[in-house]
Amino acid sequence: VAEAWKETPTTWYPLPVAVGALLLVALQYRKKRSERAEVDSSPDGSQVVRLKGPWQVHVLGALPLRNMSRVWGYLNSLELPIWIRPTGFRLYSFIFSADLSEIEHSSDLTKYVSLGDFFYRRLKPGSRPIAEALLVSPADGRILHLGEIDSEGDGRVEQVKGLSYSLDALLGVERGEKGEGKDVIEVPFKRGDLEHVDDKEFANVNGIEYSLDQLIGRGGSPAKDGPADASVEQPAGSTIRDASVAMEVGVRPGIGRKSSFSELKEGSGLFFAVIYLAPGDYHRFHSPTAWVVERRRHFAGELFSVSPWMARRLANLFVLNERVALLGRWKHGFFSMIPVGATNVGSIKINFDEALRTNVRGRKPPAGTFTEAVYSAASPILHGQPLRPGQEMGGFSLG
């Protein structure tokens, strides 16, 4: 061995790195192309989504956005030295015009151990008074687009002027009867994870007495200043038990299922609003009204940037990206709220759903597939997780 080690001549030659890189790009492009498909209700009725837009969008689409997001999240979870925190967070706030005066630890920024911790900050109590309106903003941000959906039409929503996406692709479509191709597992929460709210207390929102009946859409308008609607008998002091989440393994939305919102009440319409949260904004989100979340659908999608620049160029942006569709009802019928992730904020947290994991490592499921959970045992009366206007629901965190 010593002889061979000494005598064997060493020959140096350049490795064809470029060839390897090109090979990787070609393999990635072929993989992407095999995943691409048009957002059409293709013959079997399933919803699949295509990447459509200028060349910049395709370059972004070729990048490993989810891995980049996870690396970004990991770096921002690293604990920062105490001496750098105040300066660092002030610089971040200056760059992204975040208002430090209203955050929980505005007097001592060293309490935020990492940028991820600072990003997921809370505000001081009372910083955001809840208006007495039917619908309030669930987050700090900018209204990207809003309006009424022509529910007689093809159920497409305008993302911004001129670009639209399919509502069925955004929310997923109902699946067949129970048991068809899916497993339902009860995943009980630890006690204490959830706020215990007495049904009675819950029914008194913003000083307006809602009877449960009115709240969940079986009655008329809220009984202002009048006694709660006695017709809704509820066990005195009944509290809402911890939500236990019945996990349903998602299957590709199948043939001919009804949309999540197909039966609108007479005289009702379908409305939408899109709110964009900038990097410097407060990133926890709150309940926009008094409603009951019955189920959630997690779509493990891409993580394109959702900036207004991108929203104006990439059609189907909101049905391509990782998102969690929370579906339920309020007193006027169907209600849903869909937090959509982005490259820097790939993680979506829901306070009453510990089982949810977004932006996880591993192979992305085919576009349009979702994992569904139903909040069946959160409240025996409401059959879902009840929320009051302004109640904190969760938030977006880095990575």
Add this chain to the structure above:
Amino acid sequence: STIVLVFEAPKGFGFSVKAGEVVRVGQALGDI
């Protein structure tokens, strides 16, 4: 990140904000 709201409401529902407007948590978005 982005939050999309899709909901059913009586035809008389109207938004009290416009596209492009900055909003804060709890600010009125619309009413009947």
